[in-house]
Amino acid sequence: MIWLVALACAGSAALHLAVVVPRLPEPEVGEDGSAPSYASLAPVGHVALLALIVLALSSVLLWVPVEHLAVWFGYLGAGGALVWVDLRTTWLPRTLTLACGAQMALGLIWVAAADWPTALGAVAGGAVAFLLFHLVWRFSSAFGYGDVRLAALVGAMGGLRGLEGWLLALVCGTLLGAVWAIIHALRRRGTNRPAYFAYGPALWLGPIAAVTLSGW
Numbered sequence: 001m002i003w004l005v006a007l008a009c010a011g012s013a014a015l016h017l018a019v020v021v022p023r024l025p026e027p028e029v030g031e032d033g034s035a036p037s038y039a040s041l042a043p044v045g046h047v048a049l050l051a052l053i054v055l056a057l058s059s060v061l062l063w064v065p066v067e068h069l070a071v072w073f074g075y076l077g078a079g080g081a082l083v084w085v086d087l088r089t090t091w092l093p094r095t096l097t098l099a100c101g102a103q104m105a106l107g108l109i110w111v112a113a114a115d116w117p118t119a120l121g122a123v124a125g126g127a128v129a130f131l132l133f134h135l136v137w138r139f140s141s142a143f144g145y146g147d148v149r150l151a152a153l154v155g156a157m158g159g160l161r162g163l164e165g166w167l168l169a170l171v172c173g174t175l176l177g178a179v180w181a182i183i184h185a186l187r188r189r190g191t192n193r194p195a196y197f198a199y200g201p202a203l204w205l206g207p208i209a210a211v212t213l214s215g216w
Contacts, residue, residue, distance in 0.1 A: 012077025063215030074103030092146025125159020173206025
């Protein structure tokens, strides 16, 4: 059953990238005069690569309670396409973030039917993570507001495993982001590469890393 769900997650990620992303409203031009073209982000090779990556990451489902699988389906599927867009463009489309959140919410309804305190903990985890990242965004320029919205999804996934799981998910995501920031800084030395980079993929990997570490 787990690998059927994993295949469904990979298929969902591929469908979101191939069908949903090209139809997203094109974003407004940023301050630097640039904006991504969502319609150009879904060549067949990239869709296939994303599906393989999500399929590999879906091995985390081996350590996930069965009643949580529906939430993970939304997170890995639509969420995988979301952070792929971020990786390619450093933009996190709000429409796709909301779609991912809606799918996760449907999964949480299933969780609530069997264990409402766990579902409530996920909602609380998402709300607190959103508030924390909003405050950091408000008083610094560490990341964009798309990352604030993504933090709510990350916090909800961590909250499924209680306070310890919530903390571990955010710590893992933050540490992965810090490592990627260092790598980016080293790569841009002596070049004209921009200082900003895609923080979303590292943050999104936080709950996946947390469950993997706990499972091991």
